[in-house]
Amino acid sequence: MHSKQSKWLWAAALLAYAFLYVPLIIVVVYSFNDSKLNAEWVGFTFKWYDMLFKNEQMLVAARNSLLIAIVTSVCATVLGTLAGLAMHKYKLRLLPLLVLTPIAIPEILMGVSLLIFFVMLNMTLGLVSVALAHIAFCIGFVAIVVRSRLQGMDESLVEAARDLGATPVQAFRLVTMPLIMPGIIAGALMAFTLSIDDFVITFFTAGAGASTLPLQIYSMIRIAVTPEVNAVSTLLMVLTLCLILLASKLAPSALRAE
Amino acid sequence: MALLEIRDVVKRFGDFTAVNHVSLSVEAGEFFTLLGPSGCGKTTLLRMLAGFEQPDSGEIVLDSVNVAAVPPEKRPVHTVFQNYALFPHMTVAQNIAFPLKMANVAADEIKTRVAEVLEDVRLSQFATRYPNELSGGQRQRVAIARALVNRPRLLLLDEPLSALDAKLREEMQIELINLQKEVGITFVYVTHDQGEALALSHRIAVMNKGEVAQLDAPETIYSYPKSRFVADFIGQCNLLDATVKSIGSDRMQIEIAGVGIAETLPVAGAQVGQSGCLTVRPEKIKLGATLPSDDADEVHFKGKVHDCLYLGDVTIYIIELDNGMLVETMLPNSAPGRAKFFDDNDLVELAWRFDAGHFILA
Amino acid sequence: MAKSNRINKWLISGPPLLYLIIFFAIPSLIMAFAAFRFPGDYGGLLPLIGPNPDTGANELLVTAENWRDYLTFENFGLFFTDSIYVELFAKSFWYAGITTLICLAMAYPLAWLIARSPKKYRDLMILLVILPFWSNFLIRVYAWMIILGPQGYFSMAINQVLGLIGIGPVQLMFSHVAVIIVLVYVHLPFMVLPLYANLEKHDMALLDAAQDLGASGWQRFWKITWPLSLPGVWAGAALVFIPALGMFAVPDLVGGTDGIMIGNLIKQQFLDSRDWPFGSVLSIMLTLAVLLLAGFAALIGRGGKRNAL
Numbered sequence: 001m002h003s004k005q006s007k008w009l010w011a012a013a014l015l016a017y018a019f020l021y022v023p024l025i026i027v028v029v030y031s032f033n034d035s036k037l038n039a040e041w042v043g044f045t046f047k048w049y050d051m052l053f054k055n056e057q058m059l060v061a062a063r064n065s066l067l068i069a070i071v072t073s074v075c076a077t078v079l080g081t082l083a084g085l086a087m088h089k090y091k092l093r094l095l096p097l098l099v100l101t102p103i104a105i106p107e108i109l110m111g112v113s114l115l116i117f118f119v120m121l122n123m124t125l126g127l128v129s130v131a132l133a134h135i136a137f138c139i140g141f142v143a144i145v146v147r148s149r150l151q152g153m154d155e156s157l158v159e160a161a162r163d164l165g166a167t168p169v170q171a172f173r174l175v176t177m178p179l180i181m182p183g184i185i186a187g188a189l190m191a192f193t194l195s196i197d198d199f200v201i202t203f204f205t206a207g208a209g210a211s212t213l214p215l216q217i218y219s220m221i222r223i224a225v226t227p228e229v230n231a232v233s234t235l236l237m238v239l240t241l242c243l244i245l246l247a248s249k250l251a252p253s254a255l256r257a258e
Numbered sequence: 259m260a261l262l263e264i265r266d267v268v269k270r271f272g273d274f275t276a277v278n279h280v281s282l283s284v285e286a287g288e289f290f291t292l293l294g295p296s297g298c299g300k301t302t303l304l305r306m307l308a309g310f311e312q313p314d315s316g317e318i319v320l321d322s323v324n325v326a327a328v329p330p331e332k333r334p335v336h337t338v339f340q341n342y343a344l345f346p347h348m349t350v351a352q353n354i355a356f357p358l359k360m361a362n363v364a365a366d367e368i369k370t371r372v373a374e375v376l377e378d379v380r381l382s383q384f385a386t387r388y389p390n391e392l393s394g395g396q397r398q399r400v401a402i403a404r405a406l407v408n409r410p411r412l413l414l415l416d417e418p419l420s421a422l423d424a425k426l427r428e429e430m431q432i433e434l435i436n437l438q439k440e441v442g443i444t445f446v447y448v449t450h451d452q453g454e455a456l457a458l459s460h461r462i463a464v465m466n467k468g469e470v471a472q473l474d475a476p477e478t479i480y481s482y483p484k485s486r487f488v489a490d491f492i493g494q495c496n497l498l499d500a501t502v503k504s505i506g507s508d509r510m511q512i513e514i515a516g517v518g519i520a521e522t523l524p525v526a527g528a529q530v531g532q533s534g535c536l537t538v539r540p541e542k543i544k545l546g547a548t549l550p551s552d553d554a555d556e557v558h559f560k561g562k563v564h565d566c567l568y569l570g571d572v573t574i575y576i577i578e579l580d581n582g583m584l585v586e587t588m589l590p591n592s593a594p595g596r597a598k599f600f601d602d603n604d605l606v607e608l609a610w611r612f613d614a615g616h617f618i619l620a
Numbered sequence: 621m622a623k624s625n626r627i628n629k630w631l632i633s634g635p636p637l638l639y640l641i642i643f644f645a646i647p648s649l650i651m652a653f654a655a656f657r658f659p660g661d662y663g664g665l666l667p668l669i670g671p672n673p674d675t676g677a678n679e680l681l682v683t684a685e686n687w688r689d690y691l692t693f694e695n696f697g698l699f700f701t702d703s704i705y706v707e708l709f710a711k712s713f714w715y716a717g718i719t720t721l722i723c724l725a726m727a728y729p730l731a732w733l734i735a736r737s738p739k740k741y742r743d744l745m746i747l748l749v750i751l752p753f754w755s756n757f758l759i760r761v762y763a764w765m766i767i768l769g770p771q772g773y774f775s776m777a778i779n780q781v782l783g784l785i786g787i788g789p790v791q792l793m794f795s796h797v798a799v800i801i802v803l804v805y806v807h808l809p810f811m812v813l814p815l816y817a818n819l820e821k822h823d824m825a826l827l828d829a830a831q832d833l834g835a836s837g838w839q840r841f842w843k844i845t846w847p848l849s850l851p852g853v854w855a856g857a858a859l860v861f862i863p864a865l866g867m868f869a870v871p872d873l874v875g876g877t878d879g880i881m882i883g884n885l886i887k888q889q890f891l892d893s894r895d896w897p898f899g900s901v902l903s904i905m906l907t908l909a910v911l912l913l914a915g916f917a918a919l920i921g922r923g924g925k926r927n928a929l
Contacts, residue, residue, distance in 0.1 A: 012729035019726070020752045020808065023763030030766065079636040086633035095633050098640035105910055106866020108883050109903050110644070112890050116654055116900075117647035136643040139636055197756050199869055204890070217758045221765060221873065233759040240754045308832055330831040343829035347847045356843070360834035404833065 024237065031230035048231040058232065061216040064127060065196050068212065072134040073192040079135065080142025080191070081184055087143060088150040103140040110137060111204030118205060125207025133205040134195045141194060142187030149183030150176075189247045193240060259322060261286040261444055262307070262412060267316030269302055276302040277313070278468035284412075284446060289438050291447045293455040294465035295491065303465075304414050304448045308337045321411060331360070336405035337414040341421060342397050344389040350400050351376070351385040357408045371407055378437070379403045395426050399433075406441060415447045419454065431457055452492045456480060464488050481539075482616050489537045489618065496543075496585050498536040500617070502528050512536060512617060516581025520557040521612040525619060534619040540588040542614040545575060545599075549607040556609045561585065563604045573598040577608055655900035656691050695901045705885070709905065712881040715796075716864040719803040723811040723860050724853065726804070731815035731852075732845075735822070746816060753809040761873050764802045768792040768874065794876025802870045810859035818852025819845075850920075858917045862910050882906055 034045035052058055083099050086092060102110055110133070118129045157179070161171040199214040206215060213236070220229050260283035269277040277299045284290045292300040305311045306318060309330035318326045325333055336357065345353050351372050358368045376382045379399040389397055398418060405413055415434075419427045435458060438445050449455055455462050456476040463473040464487075472484045483489035489497060500512040503519060510524040514536070522536060551558045561577040564584060570591070577585045587608060591598055600606060669678055699705050734745045752760065767774045775792050782790060792798055822845065830840045868883025875881070882902060889899030 006733075009729050009733045012726075013733045016726050016730045016808070017748060019805070020749065023760065023767060023805065024752055024755060026766055027759060027763045079639055082632050083636035086629070086636070090629050090633065092633060095637050095640075098637065098644055102640075102644055104862065104914060105907065106863055106883070108866050108868055108886055109648075109907055112886060112899060112903055113647035113651040114643070115890060116651050116896060117643075120650065132643055136640065139640065143636070193754060199756075199758055203869075204887075214756060214758050217756070217762070218869070218873075221758065221762050229762055233756065233762060236759060237755045240756075241751075244751070244754060308828075310828060310831075330828075331834045331836055335832075337829070337832045339825050339829055341823075341825060343823065343825040345826060345830070345844060356830070356835075357833035360830075360836075360839060408834075 027230050028234045028237070030227055031234045033227060033230075036227065048227040049235075051228055052231045052235075055228070057211065058213075058216055061211040061213050064210055065213040068127060068131045068134060069192045069196040071131045072138055072195040073188050075131075075135045076138035076142050076191040076195075077184060077188040080139045080187055081146050081180075083139055083143035084146030084150065084183075084187075088147050099140045099143045102137045103144075107137070107198075107200040108204075111201045114201070115204045125205060126210040129205045129207070130202050130210060130212065133201050134191075134198060137198075137201060138191035138194055141190050142184075145187040145190065146180060146183045149180045153179050186247065189243060193243060260284060261288075261321065262446075263317070263319040264303070264307075265317040265319065267303070267306065267313045267318065269299075269306060269311060269313050275468050277306070279316075280465075280468070280470055281316075282463055282470060282473055284444060286444055287442055289435070289445045289447065289458055289460045291449060291455045291459035291462045292465055293449055293452060293462050293491075294471075295450055298465040299468040300448045300450075300465050301416060304337075304416055304446065307412065307446060308335055308414055309333050334411040335414060336408075336410040336412075337416060338401045338405050338418045340416045340418065342389075342401040342418075344397055344400055344404070346389055349386050349388055350381060350392070353389070353400060354404045354407050356404065361408055363408070375403045375407045378406075378440070394422050395430060398422065398430060402434075402437070406437075406443065409441075410443065413443050413445050415445060417449055418447075420449075420451075427454075434458060456492070464491065466491075483537060484618070486535060486618055494540050494586060494588075496536075496538045496540065497618075498538070498583060498585070499533070500536050501533045502530050502617075504530060509612060510617065514579075514581070514583070517559060517579050517583065520615070522557075522615050522617045523613050525617050528617070528619055532619060534617055536615045536617050538585075538610055538615040540574065540586045542610050543585070543587040544609045545577070545587045545589055546607055547600075547604070549609050551607075551609075553609075555612055557612055557615070558607065558609045560605070560607050563600050563602050563606060566598065566600065566602060568598055575600060575606075577606060651900050651903060654896055655695055655904050656693065657897050658692060659895050659897055692897075695897045698898060699901050699905065705902070708880070708885055709882060709909070712865055712883075713909075715799060715803065715881060716861045718800055719807060719864045720811075720857050720861045722800070722804045723808050724856065726808060727811035727815050727856065731812050731819050734812075734816050735819035742820070746813070749809050749812045757806060758869070760806050761802055761870055764798070764805060765793065765874060768798050768801070793874060794879065796875075796879055798874040798876075799871050799879040799881075802874050803864050803867065806870065807860040807864055810863075811856040814855035814859065815849065815852045818849050818855075822848055854917050854920055858914065862913060865909065865913075866906055 029041075031048055032044050032046070033041055034047070035042040083095060087096055087099065114129070114133045114136070115125075118125055123129055153176070157175055158171050161175045162168070166174060197214065199218060202212050202215060203218070206212065211219075213232070217229055217232060220226065262284040264280055264282050267277055267280050268275070280299070280303060292303060294300045302311060306313055306326075309325070309328060309332075313326050316326070317324045320333070320335070345356065348356070354372045354375060355368050358371060363371070372385075373382070376385055379402060381396060381399055381403065384392065384396060384400075389400065392400065398421075401418070402415075419430050422430060431454065434445075447455075447458060456479075459476055461473065461475055462479050464471045464479060466487050472479055472488045474482075479488065480492055483492060483495070486497060489495045498514055500514045500520070503511040503513045505511075505524055505528060508524065509521050510528065511519055511521055512534075513519055520536065525534075528534075549558065559579060561579045563575055564578040565576040567574040567576075572588050572590050575587050575589065577587055579585060585608065589599055593599070730749070734742055734749075737745060769775060770791065770793065778792065779790065826844055826848075827840050830844050835843060865881075866883050867881060868887050871879045871881045871884050872887070875884075882905075886899055886902045886906070889895045889902060
């Protein structure tokens with residue numbers, strides 16, 4: 001009786017999935033196409049990957065991205081975890097506002113305000129300014145994941161630890177920490193991906209001094225569509241896929257936290 | 259012809275047969291109950307009556323029409339769901355108006371009929387509340403009002419009292435009986451609670467493993483269970499294994515191994531030497547330190563108190579017979595100044611009328 | 621105890637609070653203030669602090685007499701006098717609105733299907749929705765540049781069909797259509813997730829009850845499922861509309877001159893024409909628009925929540 005209805009639903013859902021995946025598959029397929037144009041299939045080749053690994057600018061950008069992402073995820077995880085704990089434990093007004101607003105507003109607003117700020121401080125725009133900006137917007141994501149983990153935690157566990165003789169610090173270290181660890185790991189991975197992925201805020205805060213992978217890709221695709229971009233895109237997708245697999249190994253619930 | 263006839267209905271889910279060749283009929287105006295343990299098929303049967311499941315074979319005839327393939331929204335049958343399924347985004351009045359709107363009843367008529375039925379279930383002052391602002395009992399009444407408002411031919415109730423606490427449940431039982439009398443609509447009630455079934459129903463179909471084990475009035479089901487399952491499921495019952503010794507015209511003698519001979523009502527189809535069990539309800543057994551043993555209408559045995567359960571109004575005594583068999587009896591604590599009559603290991607005598615028990619052939 | 625508690629509170633909330641005050645609150649306030657200043661001679665802002673012509677020492681140049689040379693409402697005046705800016709805002713709202721509606725139309729059946737699927741498949745189906753979102757944003761835009769580009773099979777196919785009915789070849793790339801397709805593509809998961817989270821919690825017994833009481837398939841949807849899913853719809857709409865409104869990379873890459881949005885104008889003011897005060901005005905206007913929308917959504921959300929739980 002519901003079969004007709006669900007046939008339509010399935011059709012709509014498959015269409016949506018196709019809409020999500022076909023473009024990415026096209027990118028991957030063309031990265032192996034032996035033609036400068038992303039049009040006709042000519043033949044299989046690795047030459048775009050080869051060119052990529054000889055592209056000095058691209059390698060520097062990749063190194064910069066990685067460096068910024070690591071620094072960002074470490075700092076944002078520490079600060080975000082503290083923020084998540086504080087928001088869960090205390091009734092605060094200012095902190096939640098400052099933590100959540102950067103997530104809620106369009107990225108460009110944060111990008112331009114940080115640009116003005118760094119210029120006013122006479123700071124040379126570069127790796128440091130980009131990392132500082134990335135940390136600022138990643139704190140919120142980590143804080144949300146950690147807080148939701150804390151909210152899902154049974155309060156009486158900490159009380160039980162205290163009852164059995166643990167000091168507040170011991171209770172935190174031995175009970176709370178291990179329980180919210182999946183949330184912290186998820187937050188760290190999220191900060192890493194957000195940072196390595198970020199284009200808008202980086203665009204405004206990087207200046208001429210530093211290029212990251214997204215900036216490099218942007219400048220390439222603005223000029224022309226070239227298979228080298230397909231190759232770097234494919235590699236980036238593989239990297240993210242590996243990160244997700246790692247996340248599901250380290251903290252199975254981390255993926256669901258999103 | 260009966261209002262509802264279920265004819266040889268079968269429903270399978272994969273390998274599992276939920277309803278196995280069930281046939282029964284329900285008369286107009288009846289309070290009919292499907293009783294059984296979970297998984298016995300009673301809910302599946304109810305869902306087939308509502309139209310949420312289609313029988314694999316067999317007919318469901320309502321008002322002389324086979325409705326087996328009619329979708330739920332087209333049947334003059336409404337359901338009171340187990341957790342009420344009140345629409346959380348609608349007020350009480352909007353919930354109750356829902357079936358009328360679906361039936362395209364005129365707006366002003368909806369208004370009067372909603373007001374009427376709210377009156378019936380004593381919820382007039384709650385018309386503009388939302389379901390989450392009501393107590394459990396109030397929600398229950400809204401669910402019933404919603405299902406009754408456009409006068410279905412059949413009202414199905416799926417364990418409607420199971421979410422309520424014991425005290426409220428008893429109140430609601432009385433309300434349900436009165437409501438059914440008032441509106442005169444046929445109720446088909448599903449429950450696993452035998453007390454509820456006995457208290458509410460005109461007739462009960464006891465179900466087990468997808469089949470109707472017995473269909474009778476509550477008193478008959480209680481006093482004369484047709485099978486071990488029914489005897490065991492309904493109330494407390496002693497089941498004493500025995501074999502048929504001799505069969506007379508109005509009595510039958512059976513032998514309980516190691517204890518003695520007992521008399522009971524004859525059973526159709528019984529043959530000498532056949533085994534089975536005698537069912538006797540605890541409250542039908544007399545208990546005393548000594549009892550007169552000369553009454554030919556009584557079955558008489560000796561035993562020893564094995565356990566006592568003091569329940570306040572009554573005490574349950576578990577008596578051990580000579581062969582080690584345990585018999586449960588129950589005495590009201592009616593003697594003033596005395597908490598109970600016997601203690602563990604007291605020697606006692608027990609007796610019951612020959613027609614208090616009932617023999618079930620194996 | 622109470623004192624150590626307060627110390628703990630500051631130890632925990634202090635570092636993130638301090639960081640966000642420095643790198644979020646203060647920059648935002650500086651930008652808000654910049655909207656009232658004049659642009660500098662070589663772009664940026666006209667400095668408020670500079671060397672005194674007499675002494676050469678750095679000091680505050682603004683005084684009670686000359687503050688009009690440093691502070692102004694002119695930038696706001698410019699925004700409202702030239703209609704192209706208001707029109708650009710309206711166009712951006714239009715793009716974001718269409719994007720939200722298309723996302724809703726695509727996400728609803730998908731979210732519904734996932735929510736009704738057997739539990740063991742649901743996580744996987746949701747993961748498949750999120751997965752593309754984990755790939756780089758620019759890659760996702762780039763993918764559509766290939767598809768919509770004049771040599772792409774999709775473009776060619778469409779033009780062949782149009783050619784059959786006698787309509788000349790159209791360019792998909794660098795058009796409104798391209799901007800909206802890509803905006804939908806990058807935001808779709810944000811609509812699916814809240815919708816799914818909402819629909820998954822629906823009590824199926826409610827639909828049975830509605831059917832039992834005489835509601836047909838469509839009636840069950842419009843009277844029960846849809847009103848109960850409104851909190852999810854609003855959450856998804858906010859998550860799609862707000863970032864779509866402020867987007868600059870998508871119109872920049874696939875919109876051409878026709879498809880620009882507020883974000884492009886802001887970027888232009890800051891990086892190309894270097895008129896920071898006016899760029900700040902535009903940013904403030906965008907912020908106000910977002911705040912208004914967020915407040916509106918929260919208001920509706922609260923109304924919906926009262927009845928839905």
